[in-house]
Amino acid sequence: MKFGVKSISISLLVMLIGACGETSIPPPVEFRIPVEVSDVVTDVVEDTIVTTGTLRPRESVVLTVETPGFLRLVRLESGERIAEGTHVEKNALVAEITGEDARLAARLEATQRHLEASEEELNRRQQLFERRLIAEEALFLARATYEDALHNFETSKWTLEKTRITTPIAGVVLQLARDANNRPVADGQKVMQGFEVARIAPIDNLIADIDLVGPELARVRPGQPVRIEHYAFEKTVIMGKILRLSPAMDTTTHSFRAEVEVDNEAQLLRPGMFVQATIVTDRHQDVAVVPRDAITERAGRDVVFVIDGQRARRQEVSLGLSNDDWIEIIDGVTQGERVVIRGLETLTDEARVRVTGS
Known part of the structure; x- marks a missing residue:
């Protein structure tokens, strides 16, 4: 009987020693880079030149x-x-x-x-x-x-x-x-x-005299639409068009004079007013666009990072027209895909990401 008790005690002691010798190994931590994304959408994008000018009558x-x-x-x-x-x-x-x-x-x-x-x-x-x-x-x-x-x-x-x-x-x-x-x-x-x-x-049609510098002149030609705005009329845009370009450069300002014909049928504008003129030099409609922040450069090439599941895939793109907010994508992404717009500074191809924000 004593022998049996002793045998059980030794067995329990061995089990306790064995249990104390086991080491707990935590599961590996998965690190994902937080990013914000935006959809690739279709929209209208314009190439514009913003300048200023002074209104005058067409004749007097x-x-x-x-x-x-x-x-x-x-x-x-x-x-x-x-x-x-x-x-x-x-x-x-x-x-x-x-x-x-x-x-x-x-x-x-x-x-x-x-x-x-x-x-x-x-x-x-x-x-x-x-x-x-x-x-x-x-x-x-x-x-x-x-x-x-x-x-x-x-x-x-x-x-x-x-x-x-x-x-x-x-x-x-x-x-x-x-x-x-x-x-x-x-x-x-x-x-x-x-x-x-x-x-x-007559003031139903006015002329806005604007000045263009050399690189801008190459993009402007008669007939192009121009949006005219004045601070006195917020959110009011009056349309005009390039009427003619000066054949010679102003040697004092080193600029070229352009005349914009302004449709002033509502007679909101007056001769002598100083206005902002936005010349639309090119316009593409229903094209794929992404926010400017989505474009970055890797190895001298323009790329975006496209969300693919829980990873960001690097994709080279061909760029078209752009404005202050959007850039046209000619090739590389399609409508409906999501691209990274925040947190792409350290991204690499196939990096694991976590989408944040709205």
Whole structure:
């Protein structure tokens, strides 16, 4: 009996010693690089040039006084005096020059009487010449006198018409009857020859003068669309197009002038405004694009890392157009694939990754 107990004790002791000698080995830790991803999508991508320019009318006319006198600006149908900002039609009366100076300058009554008298004398001598009662020389003299009188009369009519100042084009009055200190001139103010009565221009189409540097000029050609924006009208884009390019470089700024025709039918813009112009030099629609952050360089080649299960596969790509946010992928990935946009700095081909973020 003692022998049996001893045998069991020894067996238990051996088992305890064996159990204490076993070492616990933890499972291996799997390290995966955290990354953020984005889908490959189809979108429109444009190649653009962003520059600035100043607006001006496509054409304008300056109306000035040619006959000294007293200024009287025309009244509108509403009874109000014409003002800056008023729209006028072609050949509309803008102002009149009145007073004795204007009347004397025209001399219309005197030249008309002289013309009538010269015409009567010419007719009388014509009859006498036909009856052979005067020489041909006397007839020529009467005809010359009549031609001089007719010329003087026509000049008088033209001078009188110049007291009525009309506009040869339709447009908006940009500036109206201001003195040397830029103060408005009142009706009845005496004005001299050369005084600027009005400056008129159509503003439904404006021209933006922009400057391009050498590399930009090679990408710009007439007809390309241009987006015009002004800070006064947030989220409002007005379309235009390249009208013409300067044939010579400005030697002062070392740039080339381009003219942009701006559709200002809504008349939000005004001549003299400083605007931003975005020239669309190329446009690709419905093409595969990825965020700019997805593109990196390995061994001098453009690559992206495409998510394949729990691994990131390096993929060479061919790039197309780009803007501030997106780059066109011509070849290498397809729509619906996911590419790494964050955490790709240390990625290698087939690295194990863990997708984070939304």
